[in-house]
Amino acid sequence: MDRFMSHHHLARDSRFKRTDNRNQLMQSIPEDVTEIVRIFEKIAPKIRERLAGTELEAVYDDLGPGFQFLIASGGRQSKGGHSPLQVKTQLHGIFVGEMQALEAAGRTVWDFPDSPWEFRMNMARQCWDEARHVQTFEKLIDHVGGEVGQYPESTFLFETSCHADPVLRVTGVNRCLEGLACDAFRSLIEYGKAIDDLKISQSIDFVLADELTHVRFGSEWSREFTSGDPDRAKRAKDFQRETEQAFSFTGRQLAREERLEAGFTEEELDEIERIDAKLPKREILVEAAEILRDRHRARGRGETLSQYQGPASDESNP
Ligand SMILES: [Fe+2]
Numbered sequence: 001m002d003r004f005m006s007h008h009h010l011a012r013d014s015r016f017k018r019t020d021n022r023n024q025l026m027q028s029i030p031e032d033v034t035e036i037v038r039i040f041e042k043i044a045p046k047i048r049e050r051l052a053g054t055e056l057e058a059v060y061d062d063l064g065p066g067f068q069f070l071i072a073s074g075g076r077q078s079k080g081g082h083s084p085l086q087v088k089t090q091l092h093g094i095f096v097g098e099m100q101a102l103e104a105a106g107r108t109v110w111d112f113p114d115s116p117w118e119f120r121m122n123m124a125r126q127c128w129d130e131a132r133h134v135q136t137f138e139k140l141i142d143h144v145g146g147e148v149g150q151y152p153e154s155t156f157l158f159e160t161s162c163h164a165d166p167v168l169r170v171t172g173v174n175r176c177l178e179g180l181a182c183d184a185f186r187s188l189i190e191y192g193k194a195i196d197d198l199k200i201s202q203s204i205d206f207v208l209a210d211e212l213t214h215v216r217f218g219s220e221w222s223r224e225f226t227s228g229d230p231d232r233a234k235r236a237k238d239f240q241r242e243t244e245q246a247f248s249f250t251g252r253q254l255a256r257e258e259r260l261e262a263g264f265t266e267e268e269l270d271e272i273e274r275i276d277a278k279l280p281k282r283e284i285l286v287e288a289a290e291i292l293r294d295r296h297r298a299r300g301r302g303e304t305l306s307q308y309q310g311p312a313s314d315e316s317n318p
């Protein structure tokens with residue numbers, strides 16, 4: 001069996017549609033509605049192509065290239081601040097993330113036969129947890145009326161683990177991405193409580209307890225691997241910052257209490273908040289997305305932009 005496998009070789013059955021969907025774009029967009037509209041109209045064909053063959057194709061065709069900012073909240077069907085479509089896409093995204101976390105931890109056990117036995121035991125323990133999480137989220141997708149494979153799968157989590165140095169794997173995946181999962185899980189638990197859905201709030205609470213352990217593995221092993229080696233420590237720190245920047249998103253509430261318990265320092269959490277604060281605010285993104293939607297619909301009606309009179313009064317979010 002080969003060591004250091006590429007994400008291109010992850011095996012999936014025919015239900016899954018792979019997409020190349022890095023989040024880097026958000027880091028480069030300014031807090032300016034007109035500019036956001038211009039950028040998204042330019043990359044619209046690419047966005048549309050990524051969704052081809054999945055259920056998001058119809059959502060794009062209705063709402064246009066800024067659809068992701070419109071499905072995030074609001075709308076007539078929303079409960080607990082989330083639209084049903086957002087909950088389904090988020091649970092699906094987490095489900096594929098859990099699969100890749102299992103695959104990444106499994107590869108780490110295999111790729112570093114000379115690493116400390118305790119390290120490989122921790123990664124093996126993580127595989128066991130992630131396998132359970134895959135099952136939990138598969139059931140939650142079913143619980144909210146979704147289906148495995150209905151949305152595209154981005155392999156960013158596994159890609160973040162594709163490093164020859166194990167310290168980069170644990171800083172990128174265990175600390176950054178599983179830290180980010182703690183934020184998302186904390187907010188989903190609150191959502192489950194707000195809509196009185198015990199299946200969501202309790203099952204994700206169990207998963208969150210495991211993720212804390214995985215983040216802690218990352219904190220402890222990154223310290224252990226870099227002790228007495230300032231160059232390696234700097235590479236790990238730089239990679240952590242780079243990964244935090246690539247995956248930060250607007251409106252995130254840091255699960256500070258959980259992250260502190262898992263080995264993050266107050267300074268590290270403040271730095272993540274500073275990274276998030278540089279992104280355009282939610283209201284700006286929604287405003288741009290509404291313009292994108294109206295122009296997209298006007299084009300669908302065959303109007304030229306000079307005939308376009310602005311948004312119709314009866315427009316609403318899904
Ligand atoms: Fe997990």
Ligand SMILES: [Fe+2]
Pocket residue numbers: 101130178210211214
């Ligand atoms: Fe995990």
